[in-house]
Amino acid sequence: MKNIIQFLIKIFRRKDEENKNQKNATIISNLKEIGGDLNCAGNRNMSENSFPNLEIVRGKMIIAESGFTKLPKNLKIVGSDVIISKKDPASLRNSVLEAKQNGIILGEILESDGLKYSNDK
Secondary structure (H helix, E strand, O other), X not given: OHHXXXXXXHHHHHHHHHHHHHHHHHHXXXXXXXXXXXXXXXXXXXXXXXXXXXXXXXXXXXXXXXOOOOOOOOOXXXXXXXXXXXXXXXHHHHHHHHHHHOOOEOOXXXXXXXXXXXXXX
């Protein structure tokens, strides 16, 4: 009987965790504005698809070595720097450069080692 109860507790905990994860994913996907920094550095599970409605990041956008392959399609303003990595895909670098040229990024484009990004690399 004790084993059955422990088994049921595990099932309920797992379902509860799945529900929390689903709720968090819904909250993130509905997010339109972030009042500070967005830090997804090193998190391969986070990508532009995680933020389909994101329009404004008031602080830094730190997306080095994440799952981003481009900036979110609805992004209108990044109030500070965007930090990427040399290891990030060319499509992300191109998306960031285009956003900077279009005035979406108000700060600098930096690499995760703190250097300013240059087109020459």
